[in-house]
Amino acid sequence: MVLAEPGWADEQTDTVVALEDVSLTYNPDQGSNALENINLNLNEGEFVCLLGPSGCGKSTLLKIIAGFIAPSAGNVVMDGEPIKGADWHRGVVFQQPPLYPWLTTRENIQFGLRMRKIPENESRKLTEEYLKKVGLQEFGQSKPYELSGGMKQRVAIARALVNKPRVLLMDEPFGALDALTREQMQSLLRNIWWESRCTILFITHDVDEALAMGTRVLVMSRRPGRIVKEFKTAFTYAISGENSNRVRYTTLFLQAREEILELINQQEFSYNI
Ligand SMILES: Nc1ncnc2c1ncn2[C@@H]1O[C@H](COP(=O)(O)OP(=O)(O)O)[C@@H](O)[C@H]1O
Ligand SMILES: [Mg+2]
Numbered sequence: 374m375v376l377a378e379p380g381w382a383d384e385q386t387d388t389v390v391a392l393e394d395v396s397l398t399y400n401p402d403q404g405s406n407a408l409e410n411i412n413l414n415l416n417e418g419e420f421v422c423l424l425g426p427s428g429c430g431k432s433t434l435l436k437i438i439a440g441f442i443a444p445s446a447g448n449v450v451m452d453g454e455p456i457k458g459a460d461w462h463r464g465v466v467f468q469q470p471p472l473y474p475w476l477t478t479r480e481n482i483q484f485g486l487r488m489r490k491i492p493e494n495e496s497r498k499l500t501e502e503y504l505k506k507v508g509l510q511e512f513g514q515s516k517p518y519e520l521s522g523g524m525k526q527r528v529a530i531a532r533a534l535v536n537k538p539r540v541l542l543m544d545e546p547f548g549a550l551d552a553l554t555r556e557q558m559q560s561l562l563r564n565i566w567w568e569s570r571c572t573i574l575f576i577t578h579d580v581d582e583a584l585a586m587g588t589r590v591l592v593m594s595r596r597p598g599r600i601v602k603e604f605k606t607a608f609t610y611a612i613s614g615e616n617s618n619r620v621r622y623t624t625l626f627l628q629a630r631e632e633i634l635e636l637i638n639q640q641e642f643s644y645n646i
Contacts, residue, residue: 386417389539389572390438390456390463395447396597397433407433409597411447415540418570420609422577422587424633426640430598431576435542438574439465451539461485464533468545470525472517472532479504479513482531489536503531506565523554527561534565543575547582559586563613580633584608584626592633595640602636604629 395411408430415421415438423431436442437449440459449456451463459465472481479500486496504513507527517525526546533541546562547555563586566573577583583590583606590604606629611620620626 386419388414388416390415390449390451390574392434392438393448393450395434395437395444395449397430397437397442398445399433406445406597408437408444409599411598411600413591413600415572415574417572420566420573420575420586420588422575422583422590423593424577424580424583424590424637425593425598426595426637427578429593429595429640431593432544434593434598435465435544435574435576438540439463439542461489461536462538463540463542464536464538466526466529466533466541466543466546468548470529470532472525472528474517477514477516478509478520478528481517481528482535485532485536499535503535506534507531507561521554522550523558526550526558530562530565534569534571537569538571540572540574543573545576545578548578555582562586563609567613580630580637581621583633584629585612585621590633592636593640601640604633 390413392411392413395408395413396406397408398406411434413434423434425431433442437444438456440456440463456463473484476484482503483496483500486499491499501510504510507530509524509527509531512520512524517528520528529546547558550558559582562573565571575583575586577586586609587606588609590606591600592602592604593599594601608620608626608629612618
């Protein structure tokens, strides 16, 4: 279903990550799968938002793509190669960023580059570049406890992006932020995506956020998690282009919002007997 005029990310691009018939069972005694028959392609440059009721398997799906857990059945491939474990080609950002409390902002961002043994002068240059991109130049020497929630999340984003990953996987990254900070972070992320044209999978609870950010919105069913509907969306271009939130009040946006909310509510309250 197409909900707005397409933009550049809707051009036919290569598939970066592909999931084929992926299922996951945490505990066979539980009787139901956490995920069931997931088929999903993440294409180059797309901003895919994943919505669904609590406990439907969103984080599980992200962890499988990250390579933290292996599926019980099915295939997960990146650029045609099976994903066998975590690596820096897939950057991950969580709701509570696990920053090293004893390291400064700069050191937290540089950490992965050092682990990868990138030459020091190059890794310093990259670190400064990403420190600037997320607007934290003045906080390079601060420790995490000195930063606000939004700032910590910016460190986490810079730390993932500094590796120039092919895919950025974000699990409710702005869920713990106040409304104003959340909107600022959405703008920042949209600009980064726009500039770098990286591929993003973004989990959120918030339908407005999904519509304001995504080029594709996927809705999952309650457990066992399946993808029940997919929407092509393009509101993000209007918000970015005019730097305006007006599109959020258009009939098209409100209709899309209502349709998706209804679908999620059906998932929340329908019970399989
Ligand atoms: N490590 C685990 N062991 C057993 N069950 C788990 C584990 N992690 C998640 N689950 C279960 O799998 C289902 C999906 O969880 P999750 O992916 O965290 O959902 P979501 O992110 O959509 O809220 C839930 O029923 C949850 O209780
Ligand atoms: Mg989750």
